[in-house]
Amino acid sequence: MTTTSVGAPKPTRHTADSEGPRRSVRRRSLGDLRVALIFVAPALLGFVLFYLVPTIRGIYLSFTDYSILGNPIWVGVKNYxxxxxxxxxxxxxxxxxxxxxxxxxxxxxxxxxxxLLMYHVAKSTLIRGILLMPYLVANVIVALLWFWMLDYQIGIVNQVLQWMGMPRVAFFGNEFWAIPTVAFVNVWRHMGYTALLIFAGLQAIPGHLYEVANLDGASRWQTFWKITMPLLRPVLLLVMVVTITGSFQIFDTVAVTTQGGPINASRVIQYYIYERAFSQQDFGYGSALSVILFVILAVVAFLQMKFLRGNENDLD
Amino acid sequence: MKKALGAVAVAAAAALALSACSSGSGQASTTGDAKGEVSYWLWDANQLPAYQQCADDFHKANPNVTVKITQTGWNDYWTNLTNGFVAGNGPDVFTDHLSKYGDFVKNNQLLALDDAVKGDNIDLNQYNKGLADLWVGKDSKRYGLPKDWDTISLFYNKEMIAKAGLSADQMGSLAWNPQNGGSFEKAIAHLTVDKKGKRGDEPGFDKNNVAVYGLGLNGSGSASGQTEWSWLTSTTGWTHTDKNPWGSHYNYDDQKFQDTIAWFHGLIDKGYTPKLETTVGASMADTFAAGKAAINANGSWMIGQYFGYKGIDVGLAPTPTGPNGKRSSMYNGLADSINAATKNPAEATKWVEYLASPACQDVVASKAVVFPAISEAADKAAAAFKAKGVDVSSFTQQVKDGTTFLFPITENAAKVDGIMKPAMDAVYSGKSPASSLSDANSQVNSLFQ
Incomplete structure (x- = not known):
C-alpha cells in the first residue's frame, strides 16, 4: 500500500517547485492523490488481498508446523x-x-x-492467428490432450511410430523422457505467444537499418546477427524473464500427467510443494519450500535485469 | 501456473480468515426436531443413482429433511473435503475412507457416533464381521457406520483362456509361491503371446515384442498394494504393520515381502507383465478391454466396468492360494461419517443411520454396483449381480471363508504413501533391488517416532 501512495504525489511536488503559488498546488495535489487512489484502489485491493497478505502469511507459516486443520505451531527454522x-x-x-x-x-x-516467418513470409492474419491457438487453450486441456496422444498403449503418436517401423516410446512413463516430454508440451503451447511478442519487437526495428545493410552488401545471415538480434535484445530479455520465472513454476502439466513420476523423475519443485502441503497436510514445510522458490526467482530475475541491461534500448 | 498460485492464495486467505475453527469432538445424536437440509458427499459416480434413491426414500419418510448429494471424483474429493473443513462449508455427512479418517480424528473433524448407536439401538452385528470395528478410532470412539465392502479377484478374458487350453476350474484353483510362482506363473506364462504367436512358455518367445501379456499391471501399489500385490504378500504370512488398526510400525523390510515384490519384478523381466513405464496413462482395465492382457487382478468395485466392455467375454476367478495354502484378499470397507462442524447434527445423524440401515442398503444391493455392509443386503447384491449375468462368488467366497485381512489403518497415511510410491516404482522399474525397500521402510517408521 505504502509504495503506491508515496509514489503518486511525486510528480506534483516537482511541479510545485517550478511554478505557481504553493497553496493552490498543494490543494490540487491532494485532489490528484484522492483521484489517483480511487483509480489504483481495485488493483491495490487485489494485490493486498491475494498477493501481499498470503505472501506474508506464507513466510510466517514457513516457520511453523501446520496441518491446516489444527493451529500452526512455531518451530523456528526447523523446516529450512x-x-x-x-x-x-x-x-x-x-x-x-x-x-x-x-x-x-x-x-x-x-x-x-x-x-521471423511471421514477419517475412506468413503475412496473413489467419495464419498468425492460428499460431496463437495453442496458447488460447487451457493448460490442463493441452496437457490431457498430449497425455492421450502420447500414451504408450493407445496413443496415436505411438501408433504412427509403429507404422514407421520404430519402437514405441513411453513418453510420460520413462524416467529419461518424462521431463523432455513435459517441456515439449509446454513449448508447443507457448511458442505462438512468445513468437508474437518477438514479432512485435521485430516491427519496432526501423526499416531503414535493413536498407542500409542491404546497400552495404550484408548477407541475410549477417543482417540477422548484426542488426536483428542486437535490436531485439530488450524484447528477448523481457520474454526470457517472463518465461524463466514462469517455467520455474511448472505445475499443471505435471499434475495432470506424470504426477511427479516415474519414481522422482518429474517431481518439479512446485509439484513437490503441492504434495507436501496439500496431499500430506504439511503446510509449514510446503510454505518453507515456497519461500525458497520465491527467493530463487527474485534473484534470477534481478540478475537477468542487471546483467542483460533489460531496461535500456540500443536504438536511443 | 498463475491459476495454481491463485488457488494457493485463496486457500491461504481462507486459512487466515478461519485460523481457529477446530471444534471439540462432540457426540452425535438424533434428539431434537429433525428438519432442514443435509448435504452429503460421495466420490463414486457409479453409486450416485443408488444413493439418490436412498435420499428420496429418506425424504419421503422424513418430509422435513432434504438430502442434497454432491459427487466429485476421487482425486478432487479429499482436497475439497479438507478445504471444506477449513472454510466451514464442508458437507454435513460424507463417504469416508479408512486411509483418511485417522488424520480427521486426530484433528477433531468428526462427530463420534457412540451415543447415537446406543440411543437408537443400532445392531452392529448386522454388518459383515469386522466392518464395524474398523471405524473405532484410536480413542475408542466410533466415527463411522459401515456402508459397503470390497475384495479382490482375478478378471480374465474367457476367449484367451479357452485358446490357451485352460478351463475355468483350473483358473479357480491356481497356486502361487514366491520362488517359482507355481501354477499361477505357469498359467500367466502360457497366456502371454508374442507378436509371432509364440507363447511365453515356448522356446523362441520374444519378450520384447509381446502382443498379449498374461497378467496386466495396475502400477507398483504404493503403500497398500491393494490390487497390485497385497493378495500375494498376505499369503506368505506377511502383514503391512505390527498391528491393525492403528499400527505404528511398517514391515516393508521383511524378507517375505521383498521376495514377493522381487518375484513380481521377475514377471516384468520375463515379459509376462507389461513394464511399469507403459502403464502411465490408459488404465489397466482399458488395456484389458483392448485385448492386451489375459488376466487382471482388481477390486469388486470394478465389476461394472469390466463387464460393461463390449465385445469381450469376462470371467472371474478367486486369487491364487499361497505358501500358507490359503487364498487372501484385502478387505476394505467404507463408512459414512459426520462433519464435527455440522449445523444440523440431529438430521445428519438420522441420515447416517438411514444409510447404514437395511432399507438403504437393500436399495444399493438392488442396483448391483457394490456389496453393502449388511450381510443380508450383500447376499441380495450377489443375487442382483447374478441376474445381470455376473457370478461374484470369487469376491464373496473370501469373506465366507475368512481369508480376508483388513486395510492397514495408521496415522500419517499420506506421508507413508509419499515415501512408498517412488520406492515401489523404483523396484518395479528395475532401477533398485527389492532390498532397497528396507531403506524406505526405515524412513516410513521414522514418521511414527
Whole structure:
C-alpha cells in the first residue's frame, strides 16, 4: 500500500517547485492523490488481498508446523534445516532446472524462427492467428490432450511410430523422457505467444537499418546477427524473464500427467510443494519450500535485469 | 501456473480468515426436531443413482429433511473435503475412507457416533464381521457406520483362456509361491503371446515384442498394494504393520515381502507383465478391454466396468492360494461419517443411520454396483449381480471363508504413501533391488517416532 501512495504525489511536488503559488498546488495535489487512489484502489485491493497478505502469511507459516486443520505451531527454522537435508528437495531443484533449460532453449529458438516467418513470409492474419491457438487453450486441456496422444498403449503418436517401423516410446512413463516430454508440451503451447511478442519487437526495428545493410552488401545471415538480434535484445530479455520465472513454476502439466513420476523423475519443485502441503497436510514445510522458490526467482530475475541491461534500448 | 498460485492464495486467505475453527469432538445424536437440509458427499459416480434413491426414500419418510448429494471424483474429493473443513462449508455427512479418517480424528473433524448407536439401538452385528470395528478410532470412539465392502479377484478374458487350453476350474484353483510362482506363473506364462504367436512358455518367445501379456499391471501399489500385490504378500504370512488398526510400525523390510515384490519384478523381466513405464496413462482395465492382457487382478468395485466392455467375454476367478495354502484378499470397507462442524447434527445423524440401515442398503444391493455392509443386503447384491449375468462368488467366497485381512489403518497415511510410491516404482522399474525397500521402510517408521 505504502509504495503506491508515496509514489503518486511525486510528480506534483516537482511541479510545485517550478511554478505557481504553493497553496493552490498543494490543494490540487491532494485532489490528484484522492483521484489517483480511487483509480489504483481495485488493483491495490487485489494485490493486498491475494498477493501481499498470503505472501506474508506464507513466510510466517514457513516457520511453523501446520496441518491446516489444527493451529500452526512455531518451530523456528526447523523446516529450512530439514529442507537442506532433504534429498527430494535437491532432486526437485535438479529436475526443475532441467525442465527450465529445455523449455527456454527450445521455446526461444522456435519462437524467434516463427516470428521471423511471421514477419517475412506468413503475412496473413489467419495464419498468425492460428499460431496463437495453442496458447488460447487451457493448460490442463493441452496437457490431457498430449497425455492421450502420447500414451504408450493407445496413443496415436505411438501408433504412427509403429507404422514407421520404430519402437514405441513411453513418453510420460520413462524416467529419461518424462521431463523432455513435459517441456515439449509446454513449448508447443507457448511458442505462438512468445513468437508474437518477438514479432512485435521485430516491427519496432526501423526499416531503414535493413536498407542500409542491404546497400552495404550484408548477407541475410549477417543482417540477422548484426542488426536483428542486437535490436531485439530488450524484447528477448523481457520474454526470457517472463518465461524463466514462469517455467520455474511448472505445475499443471505435471499434475495432470506424470504426477511427479516415474519414481522422482518429474517431481518439479512446485509439484513437490503441492504434495507436501496439500496431499500430506504439511503446510509449514510446503510454505518453507515456497519461500525458497520465491527467493530463487527474485534473484534470477534481478540478475537477468542487471546483467542483460533489460531496461535500456540500443536504438536511443 | 498463475491459476495454481491463485488457488494457493485463496486457500491461504481462507486459512487466515478461519485460523481457529477446530471444534471439540462432540457426540452425535438424533434428539431434537429433525428438519432442514443435509448435504452429503460421495466420490463414486457409479453409486450416485443408488444413493439418490436412498435420499428420496429418506425424504419421503422424513418430509422435513432434504438430502442434497454432491459427487466429485476421487482425486478432487479429499482436497475439497479438507478445504471444506477449513472454510466451514464442508458437507454435513460424507463417504469416508479408512486411509483418511485417522488424520480427521486426530484433528477433531468428526462427530463420534457412540451415543447415537446406543440411543437408537443400532445392531452392529448386522454388518459383515469386522466392518464395524474398523471405524473405532484410536480413542475408542466410533466415527463411522459401515456402508459397503470390497475384495479382490482375478478378471480374465474367457476367449484367451479357452485358446490357451485352460478351463475355468483350473483358473479357480491356481497356486502361487514366491520362488517359482507355481501354477499361477505357469498359467500367466502360457497366456502371454508374442507378436509371432509364440507363447511365453515356448522356446523362441520374444519378450520384447509381446502382443498379449498374461497378467496386466495396475502400477507398483504404493503403500497398500491393494490390487497390485497385497493378495500375494498376505499369503506368505506377511502383514503391512505390527498391528491393525492403528499400527505404528511398517514391515516393508521383511524378507517375505521383498521376495514377493522381487518375484513380481521377475514377471516384468520375463515379459509376462507389461513394464511399469507403459502403464502411465490408459488404465489397466482399458488395456484389458483392448485385448492386451489375459488376466487382471482388481477390486469388486470394478465389476461394472469390466463387464460393461463390449465385445469381450469376462470371467472371474478367486486369487491364487499361497505358501500358507490359503487364498487372501484385502478387505476394505467404507463408512459414512459426520462433519464435527455440522449445523444440523440431529438430521445428519438420522441420515447416517438411514444409510447404514437395511432399507438403504437393500436399495444399493438392488442396483448391483457394490456389496453393502449388511450381510443380508450383500447376499441380495450377489443375487442382483447374478441376474445381470455376473457370478461374484470369487469376491464373496473370501469373506465366507475368512481369508480376508483388513486395510492397514495408521496415522500419517499420506506421508507413508509419499515415501512408498517412488520406492515401489523404483523396484518395479528395475532401477533398485527389492532390498532397497528396507531403506524406505526405515524412513516410513521414522514418521511414527
Amino acid at each position: 534445516v530439514k529442507i537442506f537435508q532433504d534429498k527430494l528437495f535437491w532432486n526437485a531443484m535438479g529436475v526443475t532446472l532441467e525442465y527450465v533449460l529445455l523449455n527456454i532453449a527450445f521455446q526461444t529458438v522456435i519462437a524467434v524462427g516463427l516470428a
